[in-house]
Amino acid sequence: MSEAVVKIENLVKRYKEVLALDHFNLEINEGEVFGLLGPNGSGKTTTINCILSLLSYDKGDVEVFGKKMTPDNYEAKRNIGVVMQNVAVFDELTVYENIDYFCGLYISDKSTRKKYVEEAIDFTGLNEFRKFRPKKLSGGLLRRLNIACGIAHKPELIILDEPTVAVDPQSRNHILEGIQKLNQQGATIIYTSHYMEEVEQICSRIAIMDKGRNLALGTADELKKLIKN
Numbered sequence: 001m002s003e004a005v006v007k008i009e010n011l012v013k014r015y016k017e018v019l020a021l022d023h024f025n026l027e028i029n030e031g032e033v034f035g036l037l038g039p040n041g042s043g044k045t046t047t048i049n050c051i052l053s054l055l056s057y058d059k060g061d062v063e064v065f066g067k068k069m070t071p072d073n074y075e076a077k078r079n080i081g082v083v084m085q086n087v088a089v090f091d092e093l094t095v096y097e098n099i100d101y102f103c104g105l106y107i108s109d110k111s112t113r114k115k116y117v118e119e120a121i122d123f124t125g126l127n128e129f130r131k132f133r134p135k136k137l138s139g140g141l142l143r144r145l146n147i148a149c150g151i152a153h154k155p156e157l158i159i160l161d162e163p164t165v166a167v168d169p170q171s172r173n174h175i176l177e178g179i180q181k182l183n184q185q186g187a188t189i190i191y192t193s194h195y196m197e198e199v200e201q202i203c204s205r206i207a208i209m210d211k212g213r214n215l216a217l218g219t220a221d222e223l224k225k226l227i228k229n
C-alpha cells in the first residue's frame with residue numbers, strides 16, 4: 001500500500017468574487033510523478049500555494065505526509081522542495097551562492113551542504129556557470145538555477161509549477177529528464193503544466209483541472225481514451 005503524500009479534500013478558495021478552487025479533491029501517492037494539467041487560470045498555482053499553506057482557503061482540508069498542513073508545519077516544509085512559476089533567486093549572488101543559500105535554509109552542517117550544493121550543480125548542468133550572476137544566464141539556465149535552489153536539500157516531495165515555460169528545447173529536455181531522475185532517486189513529484197505532451201512524457205498519473213475543479217484523473221492512456229469517447 002502506498003501512502004498519500006498529499007491529500008486535498010473539498011478545497012474551496014475564493015479571491016473576492018473569483019472562485020479559484022471549487023471543491024477540489026486530489027490524492028497523490030508516494031513515489032508518483034503526478035501531473036496537474038490545465039489551462040492558464042484553472043487553479044494550478046492556487047492549489048500549490050494551498051498545499052504549502054502559503055494561502056489561506058475558505059473551506060476544505062489539506063494533509064501533507066499524513067498530517068494537516070499549517071503555515072508553521074516546518075517538519076513538512078523541510079521535506080518539500082518547491083520550484084515556483086516565477087523564478088525567485090537573488091541577483092546579487094552567484095549561481096553557487098544562490099544554491100548554497102537556499103540549501104542552507106534546511107541543511108546547517110557545512111560539509112553536507114557543500115556536497116549537496118555540488119550535487120545540485122552537477123544535476124542541473126550548471127557547473128560552468130557556477131560563478132555567474134543570474135542576470136548573465138539565459139532563460140533556460142535561469143530555470144535550471146531555480147530548480148537547483150528548490151531541490152538541493154534533497155526533499156521527499158518536489159513541486160514544480162510550470163518549470164518549462166519560456167525555456168529552450170535543450171533546457172526543457174534537461175529539466176524533464178532531471179525530474180524523472182529525481183523520482184528514480186525516491187522523490188514524489190507534483191508537476192504542473194498546460195502541455196499534454198509534457199505530462200504524458202513524465203507523469204504516472206494526471207489530473208485535468210479546469211475552473212478550479214478536477215475534470216478527470218488517470219494515466220495518460222486512460223485520459224486519451226476518455227477524450228476520444
Ligand code: ADP
Nearest residue numbers: 015018020038039040041042043044045046047
Ligand atoms: P493557474 O496557475 O492554473 O494559471 P491560478 O491558480 O494562478 O491558475 O489562478 C486561478 C484563478 O484565480 C484565475 O482566475 C486567476 O485570475 C485567479 N487569481 C489567482 N491569483 C489571484 C490573486 N492573487 N488575486 C485575485 N485573483 C487571483
Ligand code: MG
Nearest residue numbers: 044045046085
Ligand atoms: Mg500558475
